[in-house]
Amino acid sequence: EIVLTQSPATLSLSPGERATLSCRASQNVNFYLGWYQQKPGQAPRLLIYDASSRATDIPARFSGSGSGTDFTLTISSLEPEDFAVYYCQQRGNWPLTFGGGTRVEIK
Amino acid sequence: QVQLVESGGGVVQPGRSLRLSCAASGFTFSNYAMHWVRQAPGKGLEWVAVTSYDGARRYYADSVKGRFTISRDNSYNTLYLEINSLSAEDTGLYFCASGWSGWPQSYFDSWGQGTLVTVSS
Numbered sequence A: 001e002i003v004l005t006q007s008p009a010t011l012s013l014s015p016g017e018r019a020t021l022s023c024r025a026s027q028n029v030n031f032y033l034g035w036y037q038q039k040p041g042q043a044p045r046l047l048i049y050d051a052s053s054r055a056t057d058i059p060a061r062f063s064g065s066g067s068g069t070d071f072t073l074t075i076s077s078l079e080p081e082d083f084a085v086y087y088c089q090q091r092g093n094w095p096l097t098f099g100g101g102t103r104v105e106i107k
Numbered sequence B: 001q002v003q004l005v006e007s008g009g010g011v012v013q014p015g016r017s018l019r020l021s022c023a024a025s026g027f028t029f030s031n032y033a034m035h036w037v038r039q040a041p042g043k044g045l046e047w048v049a050v051t052s053y054d055g056a057r058r059y060y061a062d063s064v065k066g067r068f069t070i071s072r073d074n075s076y077n078t079l080y081l082e083i084n085s086l087s088a089e090d091t092g093l094y095f096c097a098s099g100w101s102g103w104p105q106s107y108f109d110s111w112g113q114g115t116l117v118t119v120s121s
Helices: none
Strands: A004-007 A010-013 A019-025 A033-038 A045-049 A062-067 A070-075 A085-090 A102-106 B003-007 B010-012 B018-025 B034-039 B045-051 B058-060 B068-073 B078-083 B092-100 B107-111 B115-119
Touching (some): A019 A033, A019 A085, A019 A102, A045 A062, B018 B092, B018 B115, B034 B078, B034 B107, B045 B068, B078 B092
Parallel strands (some): A010 A102, B010 B115
Antiparallel strands (some): A033 A045, A033 A085, B034 B045, B045 B058, B068 B078, B092 B115
């Protein structure tokens, strides 16, 4: 089973700042990595698929990069609604697995 | 508009069984693989099971294999999860989600709001 390790666990930033979230896979997943946003009391929402493609209706301030074992989600300028927990998920190997999450909180 | 509505959760004693349902609308349900994903209280996400668009193929996480059964009824646009021999480790919010971009290895592009299962004596 592929283990996805997300860092940092918590990111404390102010609105307007840039957020950089990391996801490291224990084995090569090629580019088959997605990112989700989850707000309290809500279901996750797909943001990025295949490492760098934005899902439908996702703002351009969200971008993804990476391949193989190292991936990054960048939020170029944090909006108030972006403070949430972010999860990465791989579909490169079976079974499907998620990372432990990064909480982006208001500083 | 895609809508997935889970139901069937509740407080259940250890060792008992439960059946969760997920009613789908707003899309052609019979064209999509469907998944269950769960989240323990205050924890991360765990993929549980997937069924193919026609219900012919099913796969499970090792942690639930032999106790959980995923099924679907395309006539009623409904997905199910039968859970047997419940234990405290099964406590959590159970989401249904549609699979997208790959079989069975996919992303999850639409989600329900979840149904809460609490295993307690």
